[in-house]
Amino acid sequence: MELKKVFQYSGKAQGRKAIKDAREIMKSYNEIVISKHELIDIKKIDELPNDYPLEFTEFCKTNSLIMPDKESKIGTALSLMLKYKDYYWDRSTTRDIFKKFGKNTNDSIQSFNKIEQMGIQTNSGKERGKYYIVYPYCLSNKHKMRKNFKFDGTEEEKNNEIDKIKSTIKTDYIDVLNSHWQLGHKNPGSTDNLMSNLVLQPPIQGKYRDNYIFIDTITKFPVPNKLDMMLKKKEIEFTSDQIKCYKEIFDKLFTSI
Numbered sequence: 001m002e003l004k005k006v007f008q009y010s011g012k013a014q015g016r017k018a019i020k021d022a023r024e025i026m027k028s029y030n031e032i033v034i035s036k037h038e039l040i041d042i043k044k045i046d047e048l049p050n051d052y053p054l055e056f057t058e059f060c061k062t063n064s065l066i067m068p069d070k071e072s073k074i075g076t077a078l079s080l081m082l083k084y085k086d087y088y089w090d091r092s093t094t095r096d097i098f099k100k101f102g103k104n105t106n107d108s109i110q111s112f113n114k115i116e117q118m119g120i121q122t123n124s125g126k127e128r129g130k131y132y133i134v135y136p137y138c139l140s141n142k143h144k145m146r147k148n149f150k151f152d153g154t155e156e157e158k159n160n161e162i163d164k165i166k167s168t169i170k171t172d173y174i175d176v177l178n179s180h181w182q183l184g185h186k187n188p189g190s191t192d193n194l195m196s197n198l199v200l201q202p203p204i205q206g207k208y209r210d211n212y213i214f215i216d217t218i219t220k221f222p223v224p225n226k227l228d229m230m231l232k233k234k235e236i237e238f239t240s241d242q243i244k245c246y247k248e249i250f251d252k253l254f255t256s257i
Contacts, residue, residue, distance in 0.1 A: 037132055040087040042097045049079040056082055059137045065119045066233065073103055077111035078118075081133045088123070088130040113207045116140045172204040186214040188223065 052067060060067050068075040080097065081089065089097075094108040105111070112131045116122045121134040184201040185191070188210050199214050212220035222230060230236045238246070 037086060037088040037130070040084055040089055040093050042093055042100060045080075045084075045097065045100075048076060048101055049083045052079060053082055056137060063119065063139055068118070073098070073105055073108075073111040074114055076101075076103060078115055081112065081115065081131070085133060085135045088127075088132040090129050090131070094131070110206060110210070117207055173202055176202040176204075184209055184214075188213070
């Protein structure tokens with residue numbers, strides 16, 4: 001059944017039974033989409049893609065998405081996922097493909113994990129241990145949550161955005177089994193294993209751990225290179241007074257080294 005028909009059906013449905021039926025239809029639809037992907041066979045890959053597909057670059061231009069450098073690890077992961085869109089990757093194939101083409105990394109899976117953070121919808125949250133890009137291309141919910149909210153004054157618009165945020169938090173934190181949480185370093189630049197430098201983290205935090213210093217499980221502060229990137233992309237802006245205050249704070253820290 002087409003996704004459009006599912007929404008039409010659920011929109012007209014009345015009562016708990018009808019809503020339950022609509023959800024079952026949606027579940028079946030998702031299973032059909034998921035089942036078409038096969039595990040990639042890296043033995044058949046003789047070279048890395050030279051460029052991103054034209055259709056994808058147009059999608060990025062239309063939605064103001066910034067594509068990573070093709071030579072970077074994330075760029076390599078993205079180009080591979082785009083070219084072999086009918087296949088999924090797992091931890092071993094991401095490790096082996098990087099090794100095959102001399103991309104040195106201790107955690108190859110993170111390059112594939114970070115694609116959705118760029119704003120590109122993947123299967124993240126649907127299948128554990130599998131990684132692929134949803135096609136036709138669409139924006140990730142997290143990108144929509146961060147970038148597209150422009151309050152138009154209506155209660156409906158506000159509630160829609162609140163529901164998106166709550167759904168993301170539920171998927172990334174609340175619905176994650178306790179056994180999948182782990183202790184991680186608050187500061188990626190420190191190897192100190194004292195409890196004061198450890199924090200409980202769900203799997204989603206693995207996407208952030210090289211880019212942020214965690215104050216607690218939720219609150220985080222960007223490391224220098226991440227902050228520099230955020231400033232260039234205007235993802236964060238400071239007032240003149242804030243810049244002066246930060247400078248004073250870091251000047252004091254620098255003198256204490």
